[in-house]
Amino acid sequence: MGRIRLLSETVASQVAAGEVVERPASVVKELLENSLDAGARSIDIAIRRGGISLVRVIDDGCGMDRDDALLSLERHATSKIRSAADLQAVATLGFRGEALPSIASVSRFRLSTRETDAIAGTEIIVNGGKIDVVRDGGEAPGTQVEVRSLFYNLPARRKFLRSENTESRNVEHQIHLQAIGHPEIGFSLMRDERILFQLPATATLGDRIRDLYGIELLQRLVEVNGAASPKIGISGFIGQAGLSRQTRSQQLVFVNGRAIESTLITGAVREGYHTALMKGQYPVTFLFVEIDPGAVDVNVHPAKREVRFRDPNGVREAVVRCIQQTLEHARAEWQEKFRAPVPPGPAAAVSAKAAPDLSLRSEIIAPEATHRELPHLGTVAGIADPGRAPSEIVGQALRLPERRFDSPGDSPPLHQHERDTKPAQQQFEIIGVLSKLYVLMENASGLVLVDQHAAHERVLFEELRRRMEQQGVPTQKLLLPQTFDVPPRDADWIEHNLSVLQRMGIGIESFGPGTFKIDSLPSFLDVSDAAQFMRKVIDDLKSVSNSASAMRLGEEMIAKSVCRHAVKANDPLHYPEVEKLIRDLLDCDLPYCCPHGRPTMIQISLAELEKKFGRKI
Ligand SMILES: Nc1ncnc2c1ncn2[C@@H]1O[C@H](COP(=O)(O)OP(=O)(O)OP(=O)(O)O)[C@@H](O)[C@H]1O
Ligand SMILES: [Mg+2]
Secondary structure (H helix, E strand, O other): OOOOOOOOHHHHHHHHHHHHOOOHHHHHHHHHHHHHHOOOOEEEEEEEHHHOOEEEEEEOOOOOOHHHHHHOOOOOOOOOOOOHHHHOOOOOOOOOOOHHHHHHHOOEEEEEEEOOOOOOEEEEEEEOOEEEEEEEEOOOOEEEEEEEOOOOOOHHHHOOOOOHHHHHHHHHHHHHHHHHHOOOOEEEEEEOOEEEEEEOOOOOHHHHHHHHHOHHHHHOEEEOOOEOOOOEEEEEEEEOOOOOEOOHHHEEEEEOOEEOOOHHHHHHHHHHHHHHOOOOOEOOEEEEEEEOHHHEEOOOOOOOOOOEEOOHHHHHHHHHHHHHHHHHHHHHHHHHHHHOOOOOOHHHHHHHHOHHHHHHHHHHHOOOOOHHHOOOHHHOOOOOOOOOOOOOHHHHHHOOOOOOOOOOOOOOOOOOOHHHHOOOOOOOEEEEEEOOOEEEEEEOOEEEEEEHHHHHHHHHHHHHHHHHHHHOOOEEEEEEEEEEEOOHHHHHHHHHHHHHHHHOOOEEEEOOOOEEEEEEEEOOOOOOOHHHHHHHHHHHHHHHOOOOOHHHHHHHHHHHHHHHHOOOOOOOOOHHHHHHHHHHHHOOOOOOEOOOOOEOEEEEEHHHHHHHOOOOO
16 A cells, blocks of 8 residues: 655656756757757757766757746657647657757756847756756846756766767767758867867758868768658768768758667668668768658657658659669769760870880780681780780780680670670770779779779679560579478568569468468579578568569579679789670669679779879978
8 A cells, every 4th residue: 555656756857857858968969859849050069978978958949938948848848749639740859848848857067048139148058957056147138058077966867877988979979960961051069179070050951061070071962952752852962883981870860950879761771772872881971861851750759750651652762762863863974974075195105205106005905806807916026925025014914814704614704795895985995903893994084093893793684684684584493493481570571572573483382371382583692491481582672672583583693693603803814805794884774882792993083193192282
């Protein structure tokens, strides 16, 4: 009897604070959100000892009068919503009236605020949730909040804090998020009395990214173009194919201006990149999704970090499509680099001196020459003869090994198709092959290194995909049909995608509950254990999408099998083959990365070289 008691207001706040305030970065997040909601144009943040000893946020927003300032420290006191109906379409970052009282209950807290036209402001000091001082204050219009000694009254929570450096990094990440989300607002951060950054208000997101992360990153991003569907707008920047990170720290996603973590959206981004992203790596995104506020529920996570969409599939599809289109647009720009003529310069002069070999070299590269007309390098006198041109770098580089790429015994060259005969306009010169793997080329921008193995994978991948689209998938009967069991969820997935799998050339049918039989597989696959292969395919594809399209499934299978067909790193290629490989690569939809997302080529600009050689600082 009598075991249940009402908690005191202070304890109740501390319990609530457990959800809202996890670490200094959460304090920073809540205070920044308040400043943004208050219409600030400029926000200055200072932290000491990773924010554990001090977090201070100063804004020039609308401020509060004394009554509101006092009220703001009460739980469930907010100016942002009034009724449950408002919760359906929240337009501000805050809406719960929880943040300030929660923070004030677990710290030594000072709020100083003044409305723009008010004669005096108000200063309130709260310790561990109890208001100690309320007095007139004379600060500039706007609001200042100081949070000292976080969790001083909750030693157990304090123990969960990480090192000062880690906490600082978390704080910085929060500020980066808001700074990217609001380029029109100035931000500064001072850490332990040192200014870490001062970001002026800028007109565009691109400028903000440059100010925060540097021009090199901006140059490797592509702008996301416009509306994805009538109901969803998607904008921002994403990394070019081949650009990725080992962590999620530059994978920023905003929904209606709110930085969120969404497995739905990051999954869709990943699918949009598909072969343009390395396994285990994360894409770089500054992605802004705009959607009717009524179609998204923001009230699903204690720290407002997640949202729920009313039409998750619609959002997913819009994001996938948008990423795909953006990457494909970027391709045109990339190819431009190889179409611009190589400017006559010192390199040309060197070539001119390398007389005997150069005639051959220019013949090979001549735009109108096709693969078949080219002289076979091994048969040209002098090239493979060390005695003839020992001193010329160009000649050395041209001394390519004998074995032909499409020599008898090899599988038929998959890369030969009608594009062979297209007049090639690309202007690049192949200098040679380094370490039997990297093709060195010169284009208008400088030096290009191509990984011949990765390049060949990309060419084969797109060729197989084209065949699949045009002629369907040739299948090969298994010697012995195989049956295999799967757990119920996987069985559902297979049942659901059965017709797609069959169209993909997989002869699969149901063989009792949770059991399936396979009797044929696409002939381009080289699979020893069909059942194991199917389990792998299911695992890989399930995570990608619940209702994968035939194309998508097929692409995934091709990507997995292509590696086996592609030129191995050390396979020597003849000169014309190298050249054809490069041309084929440049004709690909996504030339700059292999089907596993590794880069196929790296451009080193003349400016970079000049910098490295100290010609330019
Ligand atoms: N920097 C500020 N400038 C002006 N008003 C502020 C500021 N910070 C807080 N307020 C006022 O105090 C109220 C309470 O803030 P608090 O952060 O506790 O709740 P909220 O922002 O309404 O909701 P949430 O808990 O989701 O953040 C706000 O609704 C706002 O009216
Ligand atoms: Mg708030």
